[in-house]
Structure formats: structure tokens, C-alpha cells
Amino acid sequence: MEEHRKETRLSLVKSTPFSQLRPETWDALEVMCRVKSYRANQTVVHAQERSYFIGCVLSGVLRMEKTLADGRAQIVGLLVQGDFFGRVFDGIAEFSIEAATDTEICAFPRAEFEALLTQSPDLEPAVLLNAANELDRAREWLIILSNQKIVGRIAGFLLLMCSRFRGIDHILQPRPEGVEVKIPISRGDLAHLLGTRPESISRSLHSLSDRGVIDILEPDRILIRDMKALALAADEDEIEAIAILQKLLKNHRTEP
Incomplete structure (x- = not known):
């Protein structure tokens, strides 16, 4: 140190x-x-x-x-x-x-x-x-972890990143074709966080990719193509997902 x-x-x-x-x-x-x-x-x-x-x-x-x-x-x-x-x-x-x-x-x-x-x-x-x-974030994690499907937890995690980390440029970047997310932790840590195994994380990401919801650019870089479909996979409100996307685009347009 x-x-x-x-x-x-x-x-x-x-x-x-x-x-x-x-x-x-x-x-x-x-x-x-x-x-x-x-x-x-x-x-x-x-x-x-x-x-x-x-x-x-x-x-x-x-x-x-x-x-x-x-x-x-x-x-x-x-x-x-x-x-x-x-x-x-x-x-x-x-x-x-x-x-x-x-x-x-x-x-x-x-x-x-x-x-x-x-x-x-x-x-x-x-x-x-x-x-x-901090209490709000703890409640958000509980909601994500309550999802019985791993693909739902992954989708919820990506949505949470879009809402919570939208001011951090090296993690989130709006693109013409969607929102690029850089997962800032290892695949093992992500599995640990979501209460599953790294292999399940990989299968769930590829499942979302096969549906056209996301593109896997690199193991730690994800392009979200369909925010509404991601919200449905996470059992979240579509309207809230659209609001998240609008805030991301607004922040991006107002940056100097």
C-alpha cells in the first residue's frame, strides 16, 4: 500500500x-x-x-x-x-x-x-x-438476489450498474447501438456477488446474447442492445428501464 x-x-x-x-x-x-x-x-x-x-x-x-x-x-x-x-x-x-x-x-x-x-x-x-x-443499495441487492433465475440476477445486475454507475465514464458509455458496460470486477467476484458459479454467469450472459438483448464484446465488456428486454429478464419495470436509458443519454449529451 x-x-x-x-x-x-x-x-x-x-x-x-x-x-x-x-x-x-x-x-x-x-x-x-x-x-x-x-x-x-x-x-x-x-x-x-x-x-x-x-x-x-x-x-x-x-x-x-x-x-x-x-x-x-x-x-x-x-x-x-x-x-x-x-x-x-x-x-x-x-x-x-x-x-x-x-x-x-x-x-x-x-x-x-x-x-x-x-x-x-x-x-x-x-x-x-x-x-x-447505502440502505437503498442494500435493498437493491436483496431484490436482485431474490430472483430464482441466474439470468435474471445477471440482468438485474446490469440494470443496477446502468442506474448507479451512470456518472462513471470508464464503466458506462452510451453508444449509438446501445449502452456499453464494463464489468469492473472479475468473473469469479461477480459469481460470488450473485450467489452462483462462474460457469453459470457465462451461460446466462450467452443466453441474453442469443436473445439479442446484449452483445458480449469481451469477457468484461457488455453492450446492452435492448434495455426493455433486459428489464423483462430481470423481472423489473420496463418504464424504469426506459427512464434509466433516458438519464444515461441525457448525461452523455450534457458532458462538455
Whole structure:
């Protein structure tokens, strides 16, 4: 792991809950920020240990894992650029957090962050909104995992990526023929996340491809050709899928 100082405003401002902070609050966060670099599979936070920092992902992908009673590790979520993690005023981590890819995070010393939280009235609602977003994401994962068909879980995962990661250019790119998605984790991690095996992931992706719903450009690059059909495969609302596509296209058109 490497550690160094770095300007963070441009990276942090992409995180929606924290995008409305006052300039003086941003300045205080930038002063206390310590950028840490992790290689893939390095542990960032150990479960059931006290973490002494609040983190924000600057680049790369982190995976959250829970060790089950039988010793198996279950991936319970992903953290990407702009996501904050860590328990404010309670340093015991419920999950371990590992780097799924080479990753950079901004680490805020817990004591300094908590002191700033008590002094900055604009920071508290941002932290509360971030916590609410985490709960929403957990509910979304539960809905995806409740699908009995693996192809439905894959379809739900791709839809979730389109809605949640639409501001991250290296993951999502609107194309004339559809939306290109770069799956930011390994096939093994994806299978782990969706509660199945890598072979089942491959079969499900090829099933969607055979139906004309997606094209498999590379093992980790998928072109979604039919968003409505993808929503049907995921047992999701077609109207919601169309809204996701419209937001993607709107964001793409308004980029400088």
C-alpha cells in the first residue's frame, strides 16, 4: 500500500451526497485527506476491527465481504468512485473491505472527520444522505438476489450498474447501438456477488446474447442492445428501464 497527499476536490465532488458542501468544508476535508493506494485483493478494512479513518473511493472498485458461520466469505456489495465508507462515531467494522481492483481511496482520520462533523452543519445531512443511499443499495441487492433465475440476477445486475454507475465514464458509455458496460470486477467476484458459479454467469450472459438483448464484446465488456428486454429478464419495470436509458443519454449529451 502506498500513501501520499493529493488534491481531492474534483474526485469528491462527483459524490452526490457531498456535492453541496460549502467551500470551507471542502477545504477542511482536503487538508485532512490522505490518499492511499491498494493493489487488487489487498485488505482495506478488517471485519470486527476498529477503523481509524473514514474513506472515499477515488478510483477503482472495493468489495465488501461478510464471513459466514461456515467460514465462507460472501460479497455483499461494491464501492466505486465517490462512495464513502466507515462508521462515524462507531469504529467497529461489520464487514471486511478489500480492493477488487487496483484502487485509490481518500482516508480521513476518524477523530478529525468527527470533529469537523460537529462544526460543519452542511456535513451532517450529507453523511445522513450517504447512509440512506447505502440502505437503498442494500435493498437493491436483496431484490436482485431474490430472483430464482441466474439470468435474471445477471440482468438485474446490469440494470443496477446502468442506474448507479451512470456518472462513471470508464464503466458506462452510451453508444449509438446501445449502452456499453464494463464489468469492473472479475468473473469469479461477480459469481460470488450473485450467489452462483462462474460457469453459470457465462451461460446466462450467452443466453441474453442469443436473445439479442446484449452483445458480449469481451469477457468484461457488455453492450446492452435492448434495455426493455433486459428489464423483462430481470423481472423489473420496463418504464424504469426506459427512464434509466433516458438519464444515461441525457448525461452523455450534457458532458462538455
